[in-house]
Amino acid sequence: MLALFRKTPILGALLAQVVALPVVATVTAPLSTSVERLPLIMIALVLQGALAALICALLRLPRWWLLIAFLFPLAMGSVMLLGNLPAWPFGLAFLLLALVFSNTTRGRVPLYLTNPETASVLKDMMRDRGATRMLDLGCGLGGVVRALDGEGRRARGVENAPAVYLAARLLSRIAGKGEIRRGDIWKTDVSQEDLVYAFLSPAPMAALWQKLSSEMKPGSLFVSNSFAVPDVNPDEIWELSDARKTRLFLYPIGKPEEG
Template identity: 35%
Template sequence: MFAKPARLFLLIQAVAVIPLLAGLYFQWPLPISIGLAAVAAFTLARVWHEEAWWPWIHLAFLPAVFITTQLQIDSYWFLLAFILTWLIFGRISASRVPLFLSEQQALEALAQIIPPGQRFLDVGAGTGRVLAYLAQHRPDLQLSGVEMALLPWLMGRCTLGSRIGWLRADYQTLDFADYDCIYAYLSPAAMPDLWRKARAEMKEGAILISNSFAIDEQEPTQTLPLHDWKNGKLLIWQM
C-alpha cells in the first residue's frame, strides 16, 4: 500500500496522535494518553508493516519522545546525533539498509566457498571487514567493495590495501556483469531490488551470496549455516 517505510511510519504516528488528543481533551493523565497512542501505533504497524520489528519501534516511539522531553537535553545534542547517524548509516530511509558487520563465522565460510580467481564484489561493504579478511586469506581473488555511508567508507579507505577496489557509490550504478561472485549483507527490504539486478546482469555461472536474508520465492542453490549468535546462514544462488 505504501512504498516507503518512512512515509508509512509518519502516517501511523499521525493516526496514533488521535487517541493522544482525545486523552488530552478528556483530561486523562498524560502517561495514559501516551500509552493509548503507543498501543494504537503498535496495532496499526502490525497491520500495515510487513517486517516484525516495526510494531515494537512504533510502540516505543511516543513514550521515548515524552521521556526525552522531560530530560531537558540541550537541542544541539539532537543535531549532533542526527549528523552522526547520517555519517554512519547514510540515507537509510531511502536505502532501507542499516550497518551490518559480518561475523567471523561468515568471513571464514566465505574464504572457503568462493571459487579460485573470482572477481568478488561486496555490496554495502561497510568498513571493508570482509574485503580485509579475504585479502589476507584469499590473495587469489580480485576484490572490490561499494559503500554509500560516508564514515564506514572513510574507515575502509584508510585501512584497506591499494589492490582492493573501494568505491563510494550506489551499487545500482555498477554493472554486475563485471563480477563473478557478489556478496551482500543488506536487509529484507533491499533483497528484491538486489535480485532483479543480479538476474538482469550477472553472467551464467556467477554466484550471488546473501548473509542471512532470503529472497522471496527464490530458493537458494545452497544454504550454509554459520552457527553464530543469531543462527545466521549464507544463502547462495548460482545464476
C-alpha cells in the same frame, strides 16, 4: 497507498504518530483531574508509542519501524521533561542517525554486519572455487572485504550510507586491505566479479537478482546471507554453525563457457 508506505517506511511511521496523537489525547484527557502530571505524561507517552507501533504493524512496515515508533514518543517526552536543554545535540543526533541509517529509510535495507565465522566460510568458498575477485554489495563497515582481500584475492565493497562508508574506508585504509567506495548498488558494475555477496533484507532481493543474473559473467556466483531470492531455487543452502545459525543461499550464474 500501503505500497507507498512500505516503499518509504518513514512516511508510514510519521502517519502513525499523527493518527495516534488525538486518540491518546482523548483517552488521557479525563484522567487529568485524578492523576498527577508526571504519571499522566508517562501513561500518555507509552500509549502513544504502543498505538503508533500498532498502526505501523497494520501498515505492514518492517519490524524495526515498530520499535522506532514505540520509542520515539518516549525519547521526545524525556527530552521535554528534562527541559532547558540546547537543541543542537538532538539535531546532531538526528543527523548522525540519518547518515548511518539512510539505507533503511530509502531502500528498506538496515545495517546488518557479517560475523567473522561467515567471512571465514566465504574465504574458503573463494579458495575452493579459485575465485580471485569478489564484491560485497552494501558492505557496511567492510569486515568481509578486509577478511577476504589478499593472498591473490581482490575484495571490494560498495556502501551508500555516508557515515558507514567513511568508517569502512578508514578501517580498510588502516588495515591496508580491501577497496571501499561509496555508490549505489544498482549502478555498480558486477560484470568482472567471480563472487558477489550481499547481506541486505528481503525487500530488494527480487530486483537484485534481476540485475545480477543479467550482468554477472557465466560461472560466477551470487551469495546472499539469510535472505533468499523469491521464486528462485538456490543451487545450495549452507547452514553455518555460528551463534545466529547463518544461512547462505548460493546462486550460480549461468554455466561456465567451455574453452
